[in-house]
Amino acid sequence: MSAQDGATDAGAALPKAQADFLPLLLPLLVAIAGYLGMWCQSFPQLPSSSTWVTLTIAGLAMGMMIFIMASGLTLIFGLMDVLNFGHGAFIAIGAYLATLVLLPLGGWMQADSIWLNLAAVVPAVIVAMAGTAVLGLAFERVVIAPVYGQHLKQILITMGGMIVAEQILYALFGPQQIPLPLPTSLRGSFQIGEAAIEKYRVVCVVAGLVVFLSMLAILNRTRIGLLIRAGVENTEMVEALGYRITRLFVGVFMAGSALAGLGGVMWGLYREQVNAAMGGELLVLVFIVVIIGGLGSVTGCFIGALLVALATNYAGFLVPKLALVTDIALMVAVLLWRPRGLYPVTSR
Amino acid sequence: MSDLLTLSAVETHIGRYHILHGVELAVPEGRTTMLLGRNGAGKTTTLRTIMGLWRASRGEIRLGQKRIEALATPDIARAGIGYVPETMAVFSDLTVRENLVLAAREGAMDQARLDWIFGFFPPLKKFWLSRAGTLSGGQKQMLSFARAFIEERKLLLIDEPTKGLAPAIIGALIDCLKEVKRRGATILLVEQNFRVAQEIGDLVGVMDNGRVVHSGTMAELAADAMLQHRLLGLSLDTHQ
Numbered sequence: 001m002s003a004q005d006g007a008t009d010a011g012a013a014l015p016k017a018q019a020d021f022l023p024l025l026l027p028l029l030v031a032i033a034g035y036l037g038m039w040c041q042s043f044p045q046l047p048s049s050s051t052w053v054t055l056t057i058a059g060l061a062m063g064m065m066i067f068i069m070a071s072g073l074t075l076i077f078g079l080m081d082v083l084n085f086g087h088g089a090f091i092a093i094g095a096y097l098a099t100l101v102l103l104p105l106g107g108w109m110q111a112d113s114i115w116l117n118l119a120a121v122v123p124a125v126i127v128a129m130a131g132t133a134v135l136g137l138a139f140e141r142v143v144i145a146p147v148y149g150q151h152l153k154q155i156l157i158t159m160g161g162m163i164v165a166e167q168i169l170y171a172l173f174g175p176q177q178i179p180l181p182l183p184t185s186l187r188g189s190f191q192i193g194e195a196a197i198e199k200y201r202v203v204c205v206v207a208g209l210v211v212f213l214s215m216l217a218i219l220n221r222t223r224i225g226l227l228i229r230a231g232v233e234n235t236e237m238v239e240a241l242g243y244r245i246t247r248l249f250v251g252v253f254m255a256g257s258a259l260a261g262l263g264g265v266m267w268g269l270y271r272e273q274v275n276a277a278m279g280g281e282l283l284v285l286v287f288i289v290v291i292i293g294g295l296g297s298v299t300g301c302f303i304g305a306l307l308v309a310l311a312t313n314y315a316g317f318l319v320p321k322l323a324l325v326t327d328i329a330l331m332v333a334v335l336l337w338r339p340r341g342l343y344p345v346t347s348r
Numbered sequence: 349m350s351d352l353l354t355l356s357a358v359e360t361h362i363g364r365y366h367i368l369h370g371v372e373l374a375v376p377e378g379r380t381t382m383l384l385g386r387n388g389a390g391k392t393t394t395l396r397t398i399m400g401l402w403r404a405s406r407g408e409i410r411l412g413q414k415r416i417e418a419l420a421t422p423d424i425a426r427a428g429i430g431y432v433p434e435t436m437a438v439f440s441d442l443t444v445r446e447n448l449v450l451a452a453r454e455g456a457m458d459q460a461r462l463d464w465i466f467g468f469f470p471p472l473k474k475f476w477l478s479r480a481g482t483l484s485g486g487q488k489q490m491l492s493f494a495r496a497f498i499e500e501r502k503l504l505l506i507d508e509p510t511k512g513l514a515p516a517i518i519g520a521l522i523d524c525l526k527e528v529k530r531r532g533a534t535i536l537l538v539e540q541n542f543r544v545a546q547e548i549g550d551l552v553g554v555m556d557n558g559r560v561v562h563s564g565t566m567a568e569l570a571a572d573a574m575l576q577h578r579l580l581g582l583s584l585d586t587h588q
């Protein structure tokens with residue numbers, strides 16, 4: 001006898017996987033809301049579309065940088081069930097490692113040649129990502145490994161780790177802001193119609209999309225990706241199928257730390273300065289994005305980052321004081337709608 | 349016939365609770381051994397201890413000649429044990445196909461074996477690209493079975509496969525298990541449904557309070573209502 005539970009014809013066309021597209025529309029809705037808000041302000045005249053385009057591109061660029069920083073954290077929490085408050089340290093360390101490469105190469109950064117600019121920036125990014133990956137490995141083995149499964153201790157020890165890292169940066173580099181100027185070829189803006197679009201923001205959007213699409217490809221098209229997605233849901237069963245999840249943990253932690261380092265470099269170049277406290281300052285934002293996205297979901301994290309950044313940008317323009325609470329208000333609204341985030345993955 | 353799996357004086361603690369108190373069990377090669385007992389007798393803990401999901405605090409577990417009680421769970425699985433947990437534990441975010449891709453550790457799935465599985469469980473073919481989380485309870489159990497059967501395993505540990513399922517699904521699972529048995533698989537199966545146990549089992553171990561209190565053949569237990577009543581607190585007649 002065969003079970004025909006729900007299946008009357010086994011040879012029928014195979015159905016496609018169900019997809020939940022609703023959260024994908026949210027950034028679009030926020031962008032429309034931003035435009036309508038600007039219209040209310042300029043009513044009865046139509047708002048300046050160039051201002052809206054500039055704000056939108058700035059929001060997208062900021063969102064992509066936040067996504068790059070947060071994507072590692074969401075995987076680390078989803079797969080390893082680790083509340084890593086030390087993630088912010090890797091953001092700051094990545095930025096500082098980049099300055100160690102870029103400051104001696106200041107001449108190349110200021111040259112008019114895009115190739116000389118790249119010759120400075122690419123090694124800086126590689127050093128920042130490799131350095132934070134190695135530090136991530138050490139952090140996971142020394143700090144995190146003894147407290148697996150113990151959330152309270154994780155919060156305390158990773159928060160402590162971040163404070164120690166921050167103080168080491170102060171001790172090594174001093175309390176002052178360190179300038180990190182953009183390379184010449186990334187300065188200035190494109191003119192599209194009346195809208196001025198900064199080149200570096202476009203680079204950020206492209207980099208964020210590349211990271212997002214790469215992560216999606218790895219998670220959906222490779223066996224390692226399948227293992228990560230399965231491990232986010234049920235580590236025990238992954239092990240019972242014969243896979244060593246511990247190695248995967250370490251790999252994901254290193255990748256997550258490297259992404260934080262990359263985000264730190266991009267944020268440092270965006271602000272054109274770095275300081276030891278930048279990691280701690282960004283950590284709250286990164287956690288909000290991870291929670292909005294649904295713990296463990298890369299796509300949710302991507303949408304969450306865009307939502308937060310776009311809403312903050314529009315609010316900052318329309319009602320500057322509102323921008324101070326936009327991210328929290330957005331998180332509350334999303335959690336009221338979907339209490340486990342936009343795309344919940346884990347049952348935790 | 350030689351024993352494929354043997355447990356000798358196995359004890360397991362979960363936190364401060366002492367669950368298994370010296371389990372003695374032998375699972376012969378090529379036979380289906382049923383592990384029966386009341387709720388809380390230690391059946392699931394025994395399977396989880398064999399898989400290394402909970403550590404044996406004392407005693408010895410051998411797969412063939414190899415001691416496995418100190419091995420990590422992935423190494424135990426790679427030694428040739430397939431596990432179907434009580435919770436089914438399908439990866440709900442992954443499609444049916446992706447669940448089976450992960451279960452096929454050696455590489456590509458064998459199409460003939462896949463067709464054989466589809467023969468028993470047509471919904472898995474129909475919902476091949478659907479997320480496992482959208483499947484019904486019975487379909488999830490089929491997927492959980494398929495994951496264990498997608499490659500040849502020396503030993504299959506199956507925990508309460510019929511729990512909460514409709515009779516039609518239970519029938520399909522029994523048919524599948526009979527075919528797996530016919531192919532010579534060694535199975536250790538925890539089951540509360542005595543009728544199912546009687547239909548599939550060759551041998552039986554009855555657990556109570558963390559110990560195996562009776563070992564013998566299934567036929568012997570099925571024929572002795574007094575023994576059933578004494579060991580399981582039930583009569584076969586009232587459960588058919």
